[in-house]
Amino acid sequence: MTLDDLMQLPQYSVAQADKEAVLLAELTRLGKHHRQRSPEYARLARIMFPGSADPHNLADLPYLPVALFKEHLLSSVPESEVFKILQSSGTTGQTPSRVVLDRETAQLQTLALSRIMCSVLGPNRLPMILVETADLIRDRRQFNARAAGLLGMLNFGRDHFYALDSNLELRLPELKDFLRRFGGAPFLMFGFTFLVWSRFYQPLADAGLDFSHGILIHSGGWKKLQEESVSAADFRAALRQALGLTRVYNFYGMVEQVGSVFLEGDDGYLYPPNFADVIVRDPTTFEELPNGQTGVLEVLSALPRSYPGHCLLTEDLGVVHAVDSPSCGRLGKAFSVLGRIPKAELRGCSDVIAAKVS
């Protein structure tokens, strides 16, 4: 099996052991590629991970913490081949991550995303509701990860309808028009989790509209909803009850690994696509943890060619529930993301807080 096979085979159809064998060869090759082209990566791999040039399993591969992409522009292509530099949206005051893309990597990302989405959407473009304002992508100067995510998804639909106006208020009459036109057959919906909840579900909760033919794909994290004590299960139940939406898929992904997103199965767990994987590591020693234990998520992807982002240690906690479990017909690792590593304050003589406030 090759990477090409992993792409072409139906997603989630490769057993974990087979996938690991292909990924190990592919990611080792990618590692060599990045060692040759990125002096920074070569230095990190050699010094931080001595002996990793000949890895025996996926956990042996050198991994970079995602925060490193905030401090360093890591590139494996000459400047002339840079197609674009992606930036994470990053909350105010935070340095954004910067990710260097060449055409090859960008194309791979597009292809990969389409392979993943086709697994739930089918081969045809569906009419599409975007729980977003059209303003988001109108101004290309403010091109951020949210806009990039949206643009990436546009390809999977047709007859795009932006359900929110520039004040993020619901455009109810137009939405009703859309449903009259397309509501009787499968249609696609996409939005950021919190917007879907606060700007779409909440105003529509008692409207009695029928979204039973909709397929909702949403992402962006649960932090804000957790603050409102809304769990993933609450979210699904509420949408089912109020809107008749039964096909709801969350996905987990990041700007540092665009394209290889982890899409929810019908069992509510996330699954890596064929060409990606997750490893859970101990949050203090970073050694690989057995399934069932909570730790820091490392995400692996065979896509990144133009930057050394094929093995990344995230700042998210997660747990692998099962491997090759047939509970929703998908093979591979079934996992959940449990949120960010909680902030910690170490003691010391230097009064960091006072320094920040004053």
Added chain:
Amino acid sequence: MELEELPVHLRGSAAAEPFHESVVNAAIDLSQRTFRDPEARGYPELLALAYWMRKAEIVRLAAQFRTLQLDNRILAPRGLVFHLPPRNVDTIFVYSWLLAALTGNRSVIRLSPQRSESTNILLRLLRETLAAAAEPASSGTTIVSYGHDVEPTEILSGLCDARVIWGGDQTVDTIRRTPLPPHAKEVTFPDRYSLSAIRADTYADLPEEKRDYLADQFFNDSFWFDQLACSSPRLVVWCGTAVETRAASADFFHRVAGCVERRRYLLPPAASMQKLVYACSAILNSPVEECRRYKGLTVLTLDSLSGFKRSHPGGGLFFEAHLEDLLHLPEFLGRRDQTLTWFGFTSEELHALVRKLNGRAVDRIVPIGQALQFHRFWDGYDLLQEFCRCVYIESAFQDARPTGASG
């Protein structure tokens, strides 16, 4: 108490005689209360503090103070000392408070409204001690608590005779914008950096158990405050030949890693992540030639100390470097460097180092294991004298006329 009442309250009490019985007894009482307190037992830093304030130590300080009193120079309290301790080192304010109080000063201590559990315990014990103390100790200390408001700092600064600022460069900078009375002095504790130096050949001669002991002492110096105390070592300089130092370092850090594991030192995940990111960045930004990762301990070997940046994530990350001779160290040190903990050098070598530094760097040179032991000599100050004015007396009356002046 309302803000407006503070000045009246603070002006109302007088300074005590240095080492007044009531203050000495209060200090010893606070030490004993801390030792006995079931809650305080869970906090090693509180026990260290209690140990430092035990009777024998106070008696020793009193004796040292007496030797500072000369026939023609008397040390007298400055008056009111305003202490601004850092928010995140729980107990440090007690050290400057105690030395100010013992030398007869009244104190006003500003605590942050957000306090750690150990600070709250200490505060309770201090209040109980003061309530039980005799005068003038009982009314000589006032504790105030406020956030980042400027007004109380202005009022208290205007009243005080000495101000003590803990908490690093930016805090010092911020508080300094509030003026002091012209006569008042300031004692500041800015950001500092500390390091260790080990002579490799002496280390190699140590028997096993002494190496373990040294590693254990080094562990205490470093990990007690997550390596963020200003006197905790962050850089280890090995002196000797390349072969000697390499072997000594491998042996030593292996033992330190053993301590980390035995003592179950656990860093919060966010701090572990920060440490990993820091290590990666350091590899990209500085001449790191090797990285050794043990559980809870990371060692980055530097090719050279030139241009060495003194940022640090804390939590068990050490830089190390190799020098042929300790006397090559001064060119890499600067004002920010505070404590040098050492092993294996002779007194002559250490004195030669200080003479060569000539005040440019390093305020404290102590054996490995004593990094965190607070002392009257700290950050280049003698705190037993800092809170005193030197009064000069010439008591011999000269009855002879000056010769030559009248011509």
